[in-house]
Amino acid sequence: CHFGFKDILIFAINNNFGSAAVEEMNAQHDCPLKIAATFFFSADRKNFNTEIGLAQTLNIRVIVLIFDDPVMAGILLEQGFDLGLFRVGIQIFGSEGVTTPLTWQSFTDKFKVPFIMQGFIGIQYDPSYTMKTSEKGQQFVHSFRQLCSISGSNNATNSCYVHNIGIFSLENSSVVYCHHLNFSQLATDGDDIYPYAPHAYDAVYAVAYALHNMFQIQKFETLDSHELYKIFFDVKFEGITGSFQVYKGDRAYPFQFRGNRETGHTM
Numbered sequence: 001c002h003f004g005f006k007d008i009l010i011f012a013i014n015n016n017f018g019s020a021a022v023e024e025m026n027a028q029h030d031c032p033l034k035i036a037a038t039f040f041f042s043a044d045r046k047n048f049n050t051e052i053g054l055a056q057t058l059n060i061r062v063i064v065l066i067f068d069d070p071v072m073a074g075i076l077l078e079q080g081f082d083l084g085l086f087r088v089g090i091q092i093f094g095s096e097g098v099t100t101p102l103t104w105q106s107f108t109d110k111f112k113v114p115f116i117m118q119g120f121i122g123i124q125y126d127p128s129y130t131m132k133t134s135e136k137g138q139q140f141v142h143s144f145r146q147l148c149s150i151s152g153s154n155n156a157t158n159s160c161y162v163h164n165i166g167i168f169s170l171e172n173s174s175v176v177y178c179h180h181l182n183f184s185q186l187a188t189d190g191d192d193i194y195p196y197a198p199h200a201y202d203a204v205y206a207v208a209y210a211l212h213n214m215f216q217i218q219k220f221e222t223l224d225s226h227e228l229y230k231i232f233f234d235v236k237f238e239g240i241t242g243s244f245q246v247y248k249g250d251r252a253y254p255f256q257f258r259g260n261r262e263t264g265h266t267m
Contacts, residue, residue: 001031005062005091011048011076012066014040019158020247021066021095023226027243036060043069048076052085061090068097074106081116094122103267128195130242140189140198140240147183151231206246209235 010025014019022038036058037050056062061088067073073094080086094103099122116213130135186192210231214220220227230248 001033001090004029006032006034006066007036007060008062009036009058009060010038010064010066011051011055012040013072014042014217015068016247017068019067024243025064043072043146044076045072048079049083052076052083054079055080056083056085062093063090064093064095065098066095068095070097070100070102071106073098074103077103077116078107078109078112081112086116090116092120094120096122098122099124099249125196127199128190128193131190131193131195131198131240134240134241134242136238137198140201141186141188141193144187144190144193144197145183145188149182195246198240202244203240205237205239206232206244208233209237210232 011020018040022040023032026035037055037060039055041048041051065073065076067076077086077092079197086092104117106114107116131140191255210228213231213234214223218231236243236245239246
């Protein structure tokens with residue numbers, strides 16, 4: 001959407017990562033897109049000629065590649081180039097897994113690299129994106145800057161005079177690990193806030209929503225970890241990081257679910 005593109009075609013890996021990413025793009029939370037077609041591929045696919053041929057009949061000029069395997073993406077790109085799909089005038093976007101030298105290093109003919117990758121736009125994850133750009137993110141930054149400051153004197157603006165907070169005592173010694181922190185001095189755009197702070201914030205809310213469901217709605221009397229695990233999949237809310245939803249993970253890709261609609265975001 002930032003580039004004015006609306007009509008797109010998607011090639012995606014057929015696993016939790018690919019299906020979740022495509023689902024988010026179809027949801028169109030931030031960007032109204034017209035997805036002409038989506039082609040899913042199993043992880044062992046080596047020949048993409050049939051889908052490439054079908055894609056050519058659609059005459060779509062923007063193609064999005066959603067893969068967590070750069071070698072697989074490289075094979076698709078090279079075959080698509082050989083068959084005339086990826087050519088001058090076609091804009092290619094690639095997910096983070098495609099935006100790596102391993103993609104073009106997998107080409108059998110290295111002389112094709114500048115022709116295939118010319119104009120390629122890779123999408124890298126930015127954990128602070130929603131904090132800096134969304135209304136909820138800016139509200140979070142504003143609230144964060146209003147927190148009681150940790151200071152050694154009560155002269156600081158917005159300070160509650162909590163001296164040597166965070167002391168770990170060991171026999172007769174102590175270690176101060178947090179001291180002289182004035183939250184009001186943090187940047188108004190959240191630039192100096194740890195980028196994963198909103199994720200921790202949303203994670204706490206997710207736990208709270210799940211526990212509320214367990215004890216207040218379903219009326220459990222004791223904590224049952226197996227039932228709580230099931231309840232987490234029903235937790236959905238608009239958090240600081242965007243639309244929050246829990247998906248079943250894939251052990252092969254333990255860190256694949258992160259980000260949101262434009263940057264990638266599901267946990």
